[in-house]
Amino acid sequence: MRWYWIDRFIEFESGRYAKAVKNVSLAEEHVHDHFTNYPTHPNSLVLEGLAQTGGLLVCEHGHFVEKVILAKVPKAKFYSEAVPGDTLTYTTTVEYIKQEGAMVSGTSYKGDELHAEVEIVFAHLNDPRMDALFDPETFLRMMRLLRAFDVGHAADGSPLKPPQRLLDLVGGEDSSAEGTEL
Amino acid sequence: MPTKDEVFEKIQTALVDALGVDDEDVTPDATLVGDLGAESIDFLDIVFRLEKSFEIKIPRGELFPEDVLTNADYIQDGRVTDVGVEELRKRMPFANLDDFAKNPVVQDFGSLLTVADMCRFVEGKVEVTD
Numbered sequence: 001m002r003w004y005w006i007d008r009f010i011e012f013e014s015g016r017y018a019k020a021v022k023n024v025s026l027a028e029e030h031v032h033d034h035f036t037n038y039p040t041h042p043n044s045l046v047l048e049g050l051a052q053t054g055g056l057l058v059c060e061h062g063h064f065v066e067k068v069i070l071a072k073v074p075k076a077k078f079y080s081e082a083v084p085g086d087t088l089t090y091t092t093t094v095e096y097i098k099q100e101g102a103m104v105s106g107t108s109y110k111g112d113e114l115h116a117e118v119e120i121v122f123a124h125l126n127d128p129r130m131d132a133l134f135d136p137e138t139f140l141r142m143m144r145l146l147r148a149f150d151v152g153h154a155a156d157g158s159p160l161k162p163p164q165r166l167l168d169l170v171g172g173e174d175s176s177a178e179g180t181e182l
Numbered sequence: 183m184p185t186k187d188e189v190f191e192k193i194q195t196a197l198v199d200a201l202g203v204d205d206e207d208v209t210p211d212a213t214l215v216g217d218l219g220a221e222s223i224d225f226l227d228i229v230f231r232l233e234k235s236f237e238i239k240i241p242r243g244e245l246f247p248e249d250v251l252t253n254a255d256y257i258q259d260g261r262v263t264d265v266g267v268e269e270l271r272k273r274m275p276f277a278n279l280d281d282f283a284k285n286p287v288v289q290d291f292g293s294l295l296t297v298a299d300m301c302r303f304v305e306g307k308v309e310v311t312d
Contacts, residue, residue: 071223074200095234099242101226121227 004145005049006090012152012160017093018057020146022049026084041082043116046090046108047073050118054092054104056148058122059139061097063163067134071101071123078116086110092120100124136169183309189236189301196231197297200224210298218297232300238307245303246295247273251288262286276302 011019024031024041031039051070059068082088092106101123108116140162143149152160184192194208201218214220220228229240243249247270250256256266267283277299282291 072227074202074227096230098226098230101223103227103230121223123223123226 004052004142005045006052006146008147009053009151010089012057012060012148014152014154014160015057015061015094015097016155017091018053018148018152019089019091020049020053022046022088022090024082024084024086024088028084031084039084041084041086041088043076043078043082046078046082046088046116047076047118047120049088050090050092050106050108050116051120053090054094054106054120055122056139056143056146057092057094057104058097058102060143060148060152060160060163061094062124063165064134064136064139065165067125067127067130068102068122069125070120072121073118074121075117075119077118080110080113080115082108082110082115088115095119136166140166140170183311184236185311186301186305189304189308189310190297192235193232193297193300193304196228196235200227200231208297210296210301212297213293214295214297214300216293232304236304236308238304240307244273245300251291257288260288262288262291274299276300276306 006020006022009018009020011017022041026039028041030045031041034040034042055068055070059066062068087110089109090106091109092104095103095105101121103119103121106116106118106120107114108118143162149160149162154160190210194205197203197208197214197218198205201220201224203218207218212218214224214228225246229245232238233240250266250269250273251262253266256263256269262270267279267286271279277295279294282294
């Protein structure tokens with residue numbers, strides 16, 4: 001299993017907000033593991049999906065320099081369950097991005113129905129020992145896989161592009177480009 | 183221009199939202215770390231909520247001068263030196279450091295900030311009426 005809890009971005013406005021979808025399917029193993037005979041997509045993984053939506057938004061704003069980790073969830077309200085067949089639309093909006101960390105507010109909708117509301121605080125980890133966990137190639141691959149560069153816009157409204165810093169770090173051999181094994 | 187009561191109410195809301203505590207827990211004497219369970223990451227959250235609520239800017243280290251506590255000039259054997267305590271008094275005029283100064287163990291510093299201190303801090307940044 002890959003730890004991807006969103007399927008793709010449908011909007012990505014640098015430094016402002018990002019919108020992603022998660023399709024819940026009966027074919028996913030984890031929906032059968034939460035409650036016996038009652039397939040459901042657990043709220044904890046909805047939260048993780050929102051954290052991925054917001055976390056990549058924060059990372060991209062800082063050109064993936066800061067090591068962004070989920071530090072705190074001040075608010076998480078769930079109004080219904082997510083079950084197979086549901087398409088969840090996650091929207092995360094930047095509340096602030098500072099030197100020490102960032103916060104996003106987020107919603108999950110099932111169609112027009114508000115499914116969940118969250119606030120997520122991210123910390124910027126200042127520890128070089130963690131560099132291996134923040135591999136530039138991985139970020140490029142995730143952003144491409146999730147189509148962020150297909151739908152996204154930079155702060156000036158131009159199409160979102162991979163930060164030059166990331167491209168430089170992976171060098172000429174960018175194996176995150178399409179067509180490569182994930 | 184908010185009243186002192188309004189300042190307290192807004193701080194109460196910020197702390198309830200940031201720390202998941204009940205309204206009645208947020209009394210003027212309550213300490214942020216000891217009584218309300220705040221951890222280091224919570225201060226980032228609290229500062230943001232205060233900035234938004236009062237439309238103010240709070241530079242890093244202004245509410246909680248952590249740089250003093252990591253500065254070798256002010257710390258000796260896990261204790262804040264006399265010069266360090268003076269620096270803290272200068273940087274934190276809103277806090278009562280008298281008890282801390284009697285036994286200035288660095289580790290205890292985080293526990294001394296109270297809700298009332300935070301009110302005085304905000305009152306120093308916005309115009310307040312009685």
